[in-house]
Amino acid sequence: MFFLIRMAFWIGLILLILPIGLTSDGGRQVGAFEAFGAVQAAISDARGFCQRQPEACAVGGEMLSHITDKAQAGARWVYETIGAQKGEHSPALPEPAQQNAAQPAPHGLTPQDLSPAWSGEPAAPAAPAPGMPLPPRRPA
Structure with missing residues (x-):
């Protein structure tokens, strides 16, 4: 950029x-x-x-202030989003270890929601519910 x-x-x-405006007919x-x-x-x-035009200047100043506020809010959101993607938690949000599991956080997520779903180890196959028949095995 x-x-x-x-x-x-x-x-x-x-x-x-x-030079600007080169003309062949002798123009300026x-x-x-x-x-x-x-x-x-x-x-x-x-x-x-x-x-x-004092009224137009005042309205322009207010618009510039509003646009500046929106740009700052957008930059803050991008900064927090990038920080969250890198694994850093936003300082405004409480840490999952400090929260009670029964009480959801102010943003509505529980500590289980905030923990990663996959830890890198293969998951054990899920056992079928009791009384549910298994489908027949296909030949390899």
């Missing part, structure tokens, strides 16, 4: 230095310094936007 940002920066710098050529002056004028105009 950082590579793409660096590449965009360098390509933008090259495009800024190259825009140089790098003229383009830089136009960018400065646009930035100074954008700075005065909040003075001209």
Whole structure:
């Protein structure tokens, strides 16, 4: 991702230095310094936007704050999800060993639910319930 940002920066710098609008009919050529002056004028105009439109600026600030809060919540969720996948438990959740087996955790999982289902050893074949006939064996 950082590579793409660096590449965009360098390509933008090259495009800024190259002349814009080369025409064969003698049209106006825009140089790098003229383009830089136009960018400065646009930035100074954008700075005065909040003075001209205070309501729009206030709504934009609230939206930016809301988007920032959502981004932080999303990043926190991703961090906790990745930590849970690596085997680390979230600090907000109680450890399974500290919980009572009869009382479910606040998130609704019991310690048996939180323990891994497979320990790496082959499981013993389940015995049939008493009184249930077994199906006939197929030849190998």
